[in-house]
Amino acid sequence: MIAAHFATAKRDCFSKDGVIWCVDVLALRDLVLPLEISVPIQFAPAAVYDVRLLSEAFPRLDDFDNIKGEACIFFESPSIDTRIASQFGILSAMNGPALSYDKYFLQQVSSLPDLVHRIVIAASAKSEIRDMLDQNNINERMLFPGMPGLCDWLRRYYGPA
Numbered sequence: 001m002i003a004a005h006f007a008t009a010k011r012d013c014f015s016k017d018g019v020i021w022c023v024d025v026l027a028l029r030d031l032v033l034p035l036e037i038s039v040p041i042q043f044a045p046a047a048v049y050d051v052r053l054l055s056e057a058f059p060r061l062d063d064f065d066n067i068k069g070e071a072c073i074f075f076e077s078p079s080i081d082t083r084i085a086s087q088f089g090i091l092s093a094m095n096g097p098a099l100s101y102d103k104y105f106l107q108q109v110s111s112l113p114d115l116v117h118r119i120v121i122a123a124s125a126k127s128e129i130r131d132m133l134d135q136n137n138i139n140e141r142m143l144f145p146g147m148p149g150l151c152d153w154l155r156r157y158y159g160p161a
Contacts, residue, residue, distance in 0.1 A: 018121040021105060025074050025090075027115050032108055037071055048090055049075035064095050070104050071095045082145040 025047050029038050040057040041049055049057070054075055058064040064073075074092050079085035094101065105116045121129065133139065140153035 014126050015123055017123050018126065020119040020121065021101065022117040022119065023072075023074070023092075023105070024115055027112065028072070028074075028108075031112060032115065033071055033073070034067060034069060036067060037073060047074075049073055051075075051078050064093075067095045070099055070107075072101065072104055083143070083149075 029041055029047065037057070040053050041047070044053055046053065072092055072094050074090050077084055077089070077091050092101070094104065108115050140149045140156065143149065144152065
């Protein structure tokens with residue numbers, strides 16, 4: 001969960017502004033992605049990939065990485081453990097380890113202004129937002145079930161302010 005990362009991260013991230021990218025995945029699928037990527041999810045029909053669609057479209061990671069040009073896909077991860085099931089999120093991947101989401105989305109916005117929106121979270125607002133997330137039970141205990149999440153939450157809750 002990108003939006004809550006600063007809420008569970010160490011204190012050093014509180015000195016920097018954060019950003020949340022809001023992406024219209026349907027517009028990305030229909031207007032931006034190359035056909036070799038978009039056709040499998042359009043025929044499904046699905047907004048994002050799931051494990052079955054990914055394995056059919058790209059049996060090996062090299063198949064995805066070798067797509068011409070830059071591409072970003074969104075996929076629903078399998079619930080292989082309680083942490084992933086509790087987070088219930090959508091993940092994203094670029095077709096190359098050195099590619100930048102920022103650069104890719106900024107390029108796309110030049111031709112499709114409604115495709116992506118950025119929400120900048122000021123460093124000064126992060127503590128207040130984290131308190132609001134805590135009030136709504138979005139914290140380490142819920143995002144990271146088990147002993148590690150509980151310990152992180154206890155350390156933050158009972159630690160120095």
